[in-house]
Amino acid sequence: MDEGFELRLIEALQPVRGFALAQGIYHLFSSGLYERIADGPQSVQEVAAALELDAARTSGFLRYLANENYVTLRGDTVALTEKGRGLGPYRPWYELLVGGYAETFQQVTHVLRGKGYASRDGRLVGIGSCGISAYDALPLVRELMSDLPATPDSIVDLGCGDGTFLADLVGDSGTVTGIGVDPYAPEESSAAGLDFVRSGATDYVRNTVASDAEPDSSGLCLAAFLLQEILEQEGRSAVVELVRAALRHSGHLAVVEVDHRPADPQVMQHGLGLAYYNPYYLLHVLTEQRLETDQFWQDLFREAGASVVSRRVVDPRVDSTGLEVGYLLSRQGGAAQ
Known part of the structure; x- marks a missing residue:
């Protein structure tokens, strides 16, 4: 395998990243998570309970968005990043x-x-x-x-x-x-x-x-x-x-x-x-x-x-x-x- 394969693979997968991210942002809105954490840092357990979501799966979902820099996840505390807050007007x-x-x-x-x-x-x-x-x-x-x-x-x-x-x-x-x-x-x-x-x-x-x-x-x-x-x-x-x-x-x-x-x-x-x-x-x-x-x-x-x-x-x-x-x-x- 030539040394440039991995770089080409990364480039080729960017549309897949975009596909997953678009879905992730949509569900950040539709699940109610966006409005809930827009008020400030909150416990994932509390947020999941308030929205009747599975806490472990919600934590995994938020970890995904944290890796894309839309939320921060420190321990059990989640908050929107500046990039995440900027999404609000574009929800439609x-x-x-x-x-x-x-x-x-x-x-x-x-x-x-x-x-x-x-x-x-x-x-x-x-x-x-x-x-x-x-x-x-x-x-x-x-x-x-x-x-x-x-x-x-x-x-x-x-x-x-x-x-x-x-x-x-x-x-x-x-x-x-x-x-x-x-x-x-x-x-x-x-x-x-x-x-x-x-x-x-x-x-x-x-x-x-x-x-x-x-x-x-x-x-x-x-x-x-x-x-x-x-x-x-x-x-x-x-x-x-x-x-x-x-x-x-x-x-x-x-x-x-x-x-x-x-x-x-x-x-x-x-x-x-x-x-x-x-x-x-x-x-x-x-x-x-x-x-x-x-x-x-x-x-x-x-x-x-x-x-x-x-x-x-x-x-x-x-x-x-x-x-x-x-x-x-x-x-x-x-x-x-």
């Missing part, structure tokens, strides 16, 4: 990519063989997506709403996930009511003026627009990362009809989507391009979601009889790739199509 990315899509990555070969779509944990995908949105899509939608002629009376969030995105928007003003629609929506809301419906977006919009209720011309419909789902699962015509129906129901529709540019070296060699968008693009090849280009969406909006009132991208201090795009749509000529 782990909830989405590791929690929501862990099973997806296990099915790559199966899907490559044409055996249908890969599965995912829809509940965790919704939680992670809403958490990430607090940094990118939520401020983006607020900017789009600033382009409205007036503050909407109501917001219908189609594909609301765990509802936190909509709750933040409704909470911005005490006079706006909200309805969140999602198969994984909360069963009930504890906030006044906020209701949830467990339903698919197309069924909800179709049934609502077909009802006798008067359209809310001063309302806003929201479709954040939703059209990509409908495009793959129900086809282009279903997306066109959803846009038309949403605009018949409300005066405006806000859409957030990700521009599909996986072969563009300008963005794919960007740090966030490799760290986030490269796996994000891969996941969308495997699951029932279809990303499309900015031009594709703008052409589809015209086909649906919608005008783009404004187009915005995420604050470059959060994401400077320009890949996440928001559109504020209205009906062409102010009439239903």
